Amino acid sequence: MTLHAHLVVTRPAFTLDISLTVAPGEVVALLGPNGAGKTTALRALAGLTALARGEIVLDGSPLHTLSVEERPIGMVFQDYLLFPHLSALDNVAFGPRCQGVSKAEARRTAAALLDRVGLTDHATAKPRRLSGGQAQRVALARALAVRPRLLLLDEPLAALDAHTRLEVRSQLRRHLADFDGATVLVTHDPLDAMVLADRLIVIEHGAIVQQGVPAEVARRPRTDYVARLVGLNLYRGVADGSGVKVGQLLISTSDRLEGPAFVAFAPAAVALYRSRPDGSPRNVWQARIEGVERHGDNVRVHLDGPIVAFADITPAALADLDLTPGQQVWASVKATETHAYPA
Amino acid sequence: MATSERSERPVNPSGGAAGRAAPPRKGSGRLPWMLVLPAVLGLAFLVLPLAGLLIRAPWPTLLQRLAEPQVLEALRLSLFCATVATALCLVFGVPLAWLLARVSFPGRRLMRALVTVPLVLPPVVGGVALLLVLGRRGLVGQWLESTFGVTLPFTTAGVIVAEAFVAMPFLVISVEGALRGADQRYEEAAATLGASRWTVFRRVTLPLIMPGVVAGAVLCWARALGEFGATITFAGNFPGTTRTMPLAVYLALETEPEAAIVLSLVLLAVSVIILASLRDRWVTTP
Amino acid sequence: MFRRLSRWAVALPVALALGLSGCGSGEPATSAASARSAGAGGAKEVTVFAAASLTGTFTELGKTFEAAHPGTTVRFNFGSSATLAQQLTQGAPADVFAAASPATMKTVTDASLANAPTTFARNKLQIAVPAGNPAKVDELQDLADPKVKVALCADQVPCGAAAVKALGAAGLKVTPVTLEQDVKATLTKVELGEIDAALVYETDVIASAGKVRGIAFPEADKAINDYPIATLTKAPAGDLAKQFFDLVLSQQGEDVLTKAGFEAP
Numbered sequence: 001m002t003l004h005a006h007l008v009v010t011r012p013a014f015t016l017d018i019s020l021t022v023a024p025g026e027v028v029a030l031l032g033p034n035g036a037g038k039t040t041a042l043r044a045l046a047g048l049t050a051l052a053r054g055e056i057v058l059d060g061s062p063l064h065t066l067s068v069e070e071r072p073i074g075m076v077f078q079d080y081l082l083f084p085h086l087s088a089l090d091n092v093a094f095g096p097r098c099q100g101v102s103k104a105e106a107r108r109t110a111a112a113l114l115d116r117v118g119l120t121d122h123a124t125a126k127p128r129r130l131s132g133g134q135a136q137r138v139a140l141a142r143a144l145a146v147r148p149r150l151l152l153l154d155e156p157l158a159a160l161d162a163h164t165r166l167e168v169r170s171q172l173r174r175h176l177a178d179f180d181g182a183t184v185l186v187t188h189d190p191l192d193a194m195v196l197a198d199r200l201i202v203i204e205h206g207a208i209v210q211q212g213v214p215a216e217v218a219r220r221p222r223t224d225y226v227a228r229l230v231g232l233n234l235y236r237g238v239a240d241g242s243g244v245k246v247g248q249l250l251i252s253t254s255d256r257l258e259g260p261a262f263v264a265f266a267p268a269a270v271a272l273y274r275s276r277p278d279g280s281p282r283n284v285w286q287a288r289i290e291g292v293e294r295h296g297d298n299v300r301v302h303l304d305g306p307i308v309a310f311a312d313i314t315p316a317a318l319a320d321l322d323l324t325p326g327q328q329v330w331a332s333v334k335a336t337e338t339h340a341y342p343a
Numbered sequence: 344m345a346t347s348e349r350s351e352r353p354v355n356p357s358g359g360a361a362g363r364a365a366p367p368r369k370g371s372g373r374l375p376w377m378l379v380l381p382a383v384l385g386l387a388f389l390v391l392p393l394a395g396l397l398i399r400a401p402w403p404t405l406l407q408r409l410a411e412p413q414v415l416e417a418l419r420l421s422l423f424c425a426t427v428a429t430a431l432c433l434v435f436g437v438p439l440a441w442l443l444a445r446v447s448f449p450g451r452r453l454m455r456a457l458v459t460v461p462l463v464l465p466p467v468v469g470g471v472a473l474l475l476v477l478g479r480r481g482l483v484g485q486w487l488e489s490t491f492g493v494t495l496p497f498t499t500a501g502v503i504v505a506e507a508f509v510a511m512p513f514l515v516i517s518v519e520g521a522l523r524g525a526d527q528r529y530e531e532a533a534a535t536l537g538a539s540r541w542t543v544f545r546r547v548t549l550p551l552i553m554p555g556v557v558a559g560a561v562l563c564w565a566r567a568l569g570e571f572g573a574t575i576t577f578a579g580n581f582p583g584t585t586r587t588m589p590l591a592v593y594l595a596l597e598t599e600p601e602a603a604i605v606l607s608l609v610l611l612a613v614s615v616i617i618l619a620s621l622r623d624r625w626v627t628t629p
Numbered sequence: 630m631f632r633r634l635s636r637w638a639v640a641l642p643v644a645l646a647l648g649l650s651g652c653g654s655g656e657p658a659t660s661a662a663s664a665r666s667a668g669a670g671g672a673k674e675v676t677v678f679a680a681a682s683l684t685g686t687f688t689e690l691g692k693t694f695e696a697a698h699p700g701t702t703v704r705f706n707f708g709s710s711a712t713l714a715q716q717l718t719q720g721a722p723a724d725v726f727a728a729a730s731p732a733t734m735k736t737v738t739d740a741s742l743a744n745a746p747t748t749f750a751r752n753k754l755q756i757a758v759p760a761g762n763p764a765k766v767d768e769l770q771d772l773a774d775p776k777v778k779v780a781l782c783a784d785q786v787p788c789g790a791a792a793v794k795a796l797g798a799a800g801l802k803v804t805p806v807t808l809e810q811d812v813k814a815t816l817t818k819v820e821l822g823e824i825d826a827a828l829v830y831e832t833d834v835i836a837s838a839g840k841v842r843g844i845a846f847p848e849a850d851k852a853i854n855d856y857p858i859a860t861l862t863k864a865p866a867g868d869l870a871k872q873f874f875d876l877v878l879s880q881q882g883e884d885v886l887t888k889a890g891f892e893a894p
Contacts, residue, residue, distance in 0.1 A: 048531050068534040081532040085550040094546070095536035146537055471817065480822040496823050497778070497806035576814065579807025580783060586808075593810060597711035597785035 003150055003182040006054035007044045009037070016040050016206040017054075022150075022182035029197030030186045033225055037206040038186045039078075042152050045184060046075050058150055058182070069098070071150075074143030078155040080135045082127035088114060088138045089123040095146035113141040117175070133164040140175060151176075153185035157192050169195055190229040194218065202226055220341050221264060232264045233309045236343055244340050249306040251283050251333075253340040260343040267300060269337035270311035273330040274321055282332040289327045292318070303331055393611070400608055401601040408605045413582060413591070418609060421588040422617075424499065425567040428506035429514075432563050436514040437556060441544065443515070444522035455519075462512045469509055470576025477504065477577075501578035502585050506567035513562040521555020522548070561618060568614055673701045675866045675873050676722065678713045680729035680787075680856070682752065682812060685836055686889045687727065687877075693885075694876055701869060709786060709811050710734075717742055717861070724870035727858040727877070730787035734857040746857035749877050750891040752830045753853055754791055755843040757819045762842060764825035769795070769846040772803045772826055780815050780827040783808040787854055788815070792828040794852035816841065830854070832890035855894065 003022040008015070016037040022028045030038040043049035045056060047068035056063040063071055074095075082091050092110035097103065114123050117137040127135060136156065143151060156172060157165050173196055176183055187193050193200050194214040202210040202217065202225070210222040221227040227234030237246035239261035244251050251263050271277075277284060287305035294300070299318045301311045311331060313321075323329065401408070408414065443455050461469055477484040477495045487493045495501040525548065533547045534540075549556070571589040578585040580594070588610045595603035675694070679687045684707045691703035706713065706723070710733040717723060718740050726743055728734040729752075737743045758766050764777045772779050781803070782789030789808065796803055806824070809815040816833050818824040820840045834843030858877055864870035876882055883893050 046535055048535070068531070069537045069539055071535075073535055075532070075535040077528065077532055081526075081528050083529060083533070083547055083550075085553075094533070094538070098533075098537040098539075098542055142536065152535075471821075474818075474821050474823055478821055478823045496818075575810055576817070579780070579818070580809060581805065581807050590810075594783050594785045594808075596715070597709065597783070597810075600715060 003045075003056070003058050003184070005045060005056045007041050007056070008051060008053035009040050009044055009049055010052040014206055016044070018201070018203060018206070018208050020184075020201055020208075022184060024182060025180050026199065027176050027183040027185065027197045028199050028201060029193040030184065030201050030203055031190065031193045031229070032188065032203035034188065036203045038188075038203050039154055041203070042075075042154050042184060042186045045150065046073055046152055047071050063150075072146075072148055073150045073152055074146050074148030075152040076136075076139045076143045076154065076156050079159050080127075080139035082130075082135055082138055082142070084127050087124050087126055088119060088130065088134075091127065091138055092142045092145050095142060099146065109145055110141070113145050114138070117141050117171070131164070132160045133168045136160065136168055137171070140172065144175075144179070149181045151179055151181055151183040153183070155187055156185060157187070157189070172196060190218075219264075219339065220262065222262060222343075227264065232266055233270070233307075234262060234264045235307060236260070236262055239340060239342075243335075247306055249283075249285055251338060251340075252335045253338045254336050255338075255340040257340060257342060261340050262343050263338055263340045265333050265338040267295075267310040267312040268298075269333050270303075270309060271332050272301065272311055272313060272317070272321060272323070273332070276330050277332055282334055283338070284330060284332040287329055287331045289323055289325050289329060291325055292323060303329075305331070396604055396607055396611075399601075400604050404601075405605060408602060409609065414606065414609065416583055417586055417588045417591040417606070418613065420499070420502070420583070420586065421568055421610065422613070424502045424506055424587060425564050425570075428503045428510060428567040429560055429564040431503065431507045432511045432514045432567075433556070433560060436511050436559075436563075437518055437549075440515045440518035440522060441548075444519045458515050459512050461509050466509055466570065466572025466574075467576050470505060470573040473505060473508060473573065473577040477501075496577060497579040497581065497585060499578075499584050502574050502587060505573040505577040506570045509570050509573050510563040510566040513566050514556075514559040517559025517562060518552065518556055521552035521559075524555075525551045561621070565614060565618075568610065673698075673866060673869055674704055675701065675724050675869045676704045676706070677725045677727065677873065678706045678708075678717060678721075678723045679725075679727040680710045680713070681707050682729055682830060682832055683707065683727055683856070686885050686891070689885050690873075690876060690882060693881065694873055697876075698869070698872070703873065711786065722863070722865055723861055724864040724866040725858065725860055725873050727856060729854060729856055730790070731855055731857055732790075733787070734859060737861075738859065741862060743859035743861050746859035747878060748855045748894040749858045749882065750856040750886045751853050751894055752832055752856065752891055753845075754788070754795055754828050754849045755831045755834050755845055757816060757827045757829045757834055757837075757841040757843055758825065759819050759822045759841060760839075763822070766826045766844065768844070769799050769801060769848055772796075772828075773801050775804065778823070778825045779803055779805045780807050780809055780818055780824040781805045782812055782815055782828070783810055786811055788812045788828070788830060791852040791854050795828065795846075795848045798851035799848040830890070835890040853892075856891070 002024060003020070006019045008017045014037065018037075018041060020028065030041055032038045040049055044051055047064075047066065051064055054064070058072070082088075083094065086094065089107060089110050092113055093103075093106040096106035096109050101109070111120070111123060114120055117140060119134060119137055119141070122130060122134055127138070130138060136159070140156075157169055160168055169192060176196060185196060197214060200211060200214055200217045201208055202223070204223060204225055210217060210226055217226060218230040221230055221232055221234050224234060235244070235246040235251070237244040237251070239257045239259060241256055241258060243253055244261050244263040246263065253263060285306050287303040287309070290302040290304045292299060292301050295312060298312045299315055301313060301323065303309045303311055309331065321329070439458070443451065443458070464472070474481060474496060476482050477487070479485065479488050479494050479496065484495065487495070495504055529547050529551060530543050533543045538546065569589055570587070571593060574585070574587060575590055575593075580586050580590045588606055592603045592606045592610070595606055677687065677691070687705060687707075691705060694703050695701055706716075710728040710730055713726065714728065714733045714736045717726060717737050726734070726737055727749070734743070734746050738746060756766060756769065756772070758764070764771070766772065766777060771777060781792045784790060784793055788811075807818070809818070812829050812833050815827045816829055816837060819827050819829075820837065831843060831845070834841060858874060860870040860874050887893060
């Protein structure tokens with residue numbers, strides 16, 4: 001059940017043009033900032049948004065020529081869109097009924113699915129009586145009830161509060177693991193993407209900017225957006241064997257490469273000093289403090305200078321250094337804590 | 344006005360600063376008189392004429408007047424015709440509202456305007472227009488008579504046609520509004536579950552807009568029940584076949600104003616009772 | 630639930646009111662307040678309530694009156710005699726009342742609102758048939774044929790009462806398909822060809838200007854309608870009311886009325 005898709009959707013001020021392939025049993029996450037076109041891509045796969053060009057092929061047969069209701073898909077919407085006038089059971093039984101299954105049979109299927117997501121006790125409840133997490137599970141069961149070959153999830157966890165989210169995320173991961181068709185999910189949350197997906201596709205401005213397995217994407221971001229998502233300082237420059245020249249600054253790295261390259265390092269790897277440190281083979285540059293904010297248990301310092309960077313330091317260090325915005329400091333990062341890779 | 348507002352401000356909990364501790368209140372304080380005053384006047388305006396009817400009603404002879412067979416005949420005819428007309432309006436009006444709300448086609452704006460024509464047309468003119476089309480010398484009426492031997496004017500069917508003509512816009516506008524207000528993404532969700540457009544309409548859209556459909560049908564029924572001008576013009580006025588309550592009321596006004604009051608009260612009472620009991624049946628829907 | 634109830638509570642009277650508003654369309658509403666004489670200084674007004682069948686003739690007489698009394702305006706309220714009588718008994722201010730039947734005039738004089746009435750015109754029934762006379766109606770007896778679609782005025786209005794009298798005099802039993810609320814509505818249906826024959830006034834046939842054909846019949850003499858006119862006791866225009874009253878009864882008034890098909894009393 002391999003999905004091959006080339007999706008082109010044109011809007012007055014926006015064009016989406018992406019290609020993706022999803023293997024059977026694989027979960028691919030479309031990740032990107034708001035307005036990048038990820039939901040549009042999902043709607044195009046479902047047939048809810050018309051393609052300007054391109055094609056969608058599932059198991060060798062074209063999907064894009066079919067209307068929405070003819071496509072072998074299951075879709076979970078961002079706010080679930082459970083039919084308010086039907087019970088949880090009838091919501092799940094809706095799809096099978098549309099496929100011509102008898103009422104009793106459809107309800108049996110629905111009951112089994114509700115059991116699988118642990119909601120047997122809530123079968124007769126109307127959607128407005130369900131909690132967010134329960135509604136999400138009913139929505140998943142409803143999408144699975146049509147035995148889809150392609151499962152589409154639009155921000156499946158976005159409507160949940162932080163606590164419920166944690167719990168539902170791990171349940172969803174289990175259910176997705178059991179599903180043998182292709183799954184495409186859309187999210188703007190890197191954590192959801194990392195936990196749920198086998199592969200990430202990052203979309204910005206309607207185009208794919210990076211894709212790969214989550215660990216690879218996290219380690220080697222290729223755009224500022226991805227770098228911010230995974231919490232790294234990222235620069236593009238030219239490598240000359242021992243380091244990467246970023247603007248005026250040469251950042252020495254332990255990776256040996258030549259030509260256009262990215263160099264990335266974590267904010268926690270950056271050390272700050274009031275006067276120029278000496279000794280050890282470090283990258284040192286003078287920077288100006290732009291701002292200071294709390295970041296978890298640490299303090300994140302925004303630095304301007306030859307490169308724009310974040311530095312995470314402890315509150316104690318902040319007090320010792322007596323840092324204030326506008327002040328000049330020295331920043332340094334060890335070559336061994338940087339990571340360079342071809343651009 | 345400015346002074347009174349200033350002097351009252353400390354009482355308002357949102358005013359805050361004053362030392363006096365205002366008791367905690369639900370909502371955001373006083374009822375705004377700018378809304379309440381016109382609301383009360385509006386209510387009085389609508390209800391006082393009814394009170395006038397009640398006060399002037401000839402109570403001592405009321406029962407005797409009610410027992411007159413012609414009253415019951417007119418009442419039965421009114422209820423029958425208004426109900427059938429409402430059913431007709433539902434059958435044709437709901438799909439029409441769906442078309443106007445969900446399908447875009449050239450001339451849709453114009454069509455939406457045309458649908459409201461019976462609202463602005465004086466009902467008597469509507470009746471004449473119906474005669475010109477469905478009368479026995481009318482465009483369609485001629486054909487109806489020669490092909491099926493059917494003539495609508497001066498028949499009970501004619502009353503239903505006249506009432507449906509005048510009342511349908513109420514249903515269409517109400518249902519179209521409900522359709523526009525309904526979240527179309529539910530329909531998309533249903534489509535992804537394999538539902539055809541007809542199934543989507545029947546099993547998702549219609550239940551979602553049911554309150555709007557019921558409200559529209561109620562308006563439509565009430566309008567049909569009170570219909571006078573188009574009915575008397577198109578269907579005429581004959582006891583038992585076309586003389587509905589409003590026609591009986593009007594004729595009674597010519598000679599016996601008291602009888603007209605009784606008939607009006609009967610019409611009002613019956614419709615209020617029917618609508619109130621209908622309401623209970625719909626309470627359970629979401 | 631409460632919301633739905635309240636929606637109905639509003640919807641019902643509104644819709645009923647809309648429905649009954651159709652009644653008004655034949656008759657312009659009384660502009661009661663403005664119908665008073667416009668004060669001591671210059672312009673005066675005479676307000677005349679007159680039966681709908683007098684619309685043409687009285688409008689003409691009104692112009693004559695205004696020409697003879699510069700600075701004076703005659704305002705008319707035409708409508709069904711019964712409706713007008715009711716408006717008068719409910720206190721509508723007026724100077725002159727001309728009714729299409731003595732019975733409606735009586736309700737006003739009984740309430741001591743009008744001075745002694747005088748009959749100023751008489752109207753006779755005719756059989757009105759549409760152009761081409763599709764049902765081949767020649768005489769009153771033809772109306773008893775069940776294949777002929779007949780419209781009569783309702784018994785409650787003067788032309789209906791006259792029709793009942795005429796048919797009774799002829800010993801005929803006629804089953805109409807409709808009993809119309811006034812003579813104009815009856816005439817409209819004849820004009821449109823929906824009706825094969827109707828009993829209306831001779832004046833209405835003349836006023837229709839050839840759109841319907843009138844057939845006189847002898848029994849009409851047994852059901853002649855008298856039109857009484859009276860000044861009102863509280864006429865705001867005072868003497869002017871009497872002067873308009875006199876104009877209607879004058880030779881000039883009679884000429885206008887007979888030209889329109891009325892008969893002199």
